[in-house]
Amino acid sequence: MSAPAKTARSLDDLVAVGAVPRTTAEGPTLRAVSERYAVAVTPAVLASMRSTDPASDPVARQYIPTAEEATTAPEELGDPIGDHAFSPVKGIVHRYSDRVLLKALHACPVYCRFCFRREQVGPGGEALDGAELARALDYIRTHEAVWEVILTGGDPLMLAPRRLVEIVAALDAIPHVGVIRLHSRVPVADPSRVTAELVAALRSVRAAVYVALHCNHAQELAAEARSALRLMSDSGIPLLSQTVLLRGVNDDAATLEALFRALVQARVKPYYLHHPDLARGTGHFRLSIAEGQALMRALRGRVSGLCQPTYVLDIPGGHGKVPVGPCYVDLPKEQVTDPNGGTHLYPPPAKDCA
Ligand SMILES: *Cc1c(COP(=O)(O)O)cnc(C)c1O
Ligand code: SF4
DSSP states (O other), X not given: OOOOSSOBOSHHHHHHTTSSOHHHHTSHHHHHHHHHSXXXXXXXXXXXXXXXXXXXXXXXXXXXXXXXXXXXXXXXXXXXXXOGGGOSSTTEEEEETTXXXXXXXXXXXXXXXTOTTTTTOSTTSOOOOHHHHHHHHHHXXXXXXXXXXXXXXXXXXXXXXXXXXXXXXXXHTSTTOOEEEEXXXXXXHOGGGOOXXXXXXXXXXXXXXXXXXXXXXXXXXXXHXXXXXXXXXXXXXXXXXXXXXXXXXXXXXXXXHHHHHHHHHTTEEEEEEEOOOOBTTOGGGXXXXXXXXXXXXXXXXXXXXXXXXXXXXXXXXXXXXEEOOOOOEETTTTEEEOTTSOEEEOOOOOTTOO
């Protein structure tokens, strides 16, 4: 695709840039879907698609709305990971004692069709105003157990550098905050935003600043995206990645292998592979945990440990994230499985060894 100048923000914009055929856009279902769930496709993302057909391109499938999103399964939820119940003040989610989410804004550079917060993010979702941000920072200041603050949203790298400077400085000044982590899709979705000024805005004095990139396919790591990541890692920011396991995007071992190798080579450590959440209208992206485990097992023997993320599920209802295997140990049988599937005995320590 040749890149247009600005972000497509509606079905009509997508038709205008040739990403959705006019005849497809005429169906009432697709129109309803694209009005219900926000649409945004940046020029960089459009340029990384080999085809704009969501059925045949792993990047198009993540961003181009389809009529399948009109189907809501009974188990799907508006707030699939239960953020709401753990929000003591606006913009804060405090589920684990040592860390909080700080959601300063609800805008993203792109809107992913499988987003777990798709009913909270979007152009209509408001950012925290000055007083709300001050209250959120006060909450962190007065909760000394909070060691890590995770800026998410929305995408914190959509904030203007001058606002990021204020937030990073305020957090850096809180003695018990040791880590400031930013979750972002900007380096792959809109790499031109990653300027020297933006990277300088992430500079801290005391707390460590980490960036966790959301990236689901090696095709998203085009030259501009890799340069954006290099700018951040060259300035000393440790980079992690989060990948959502998605049917039709990255649900085969070769695709995941290529992605994790490309990330590690871009100095990004794969952190989590997320089992897809039960967000409304996303059933066509979901696979079973058994399928996810089989993929992780396939990766174990064939790629470096550096390339292995932890496969996690965020338990619906706000019960937290847990690794979901696969497990190589069978304690009752006192047995472990090797990467090739062979089994071996491993006895427990003798009870009278003291
Ligand atoms: C995912 C999440 C975190 C971060 O969890 P890690 O396992 O530390 O990456 C923190 N708070 C909430 C509410 C979360 O959903
Ligand atoms: S970037 Fe993240 S929060 Fe924004 S739409 Fe995509 S998955 Fe949702």
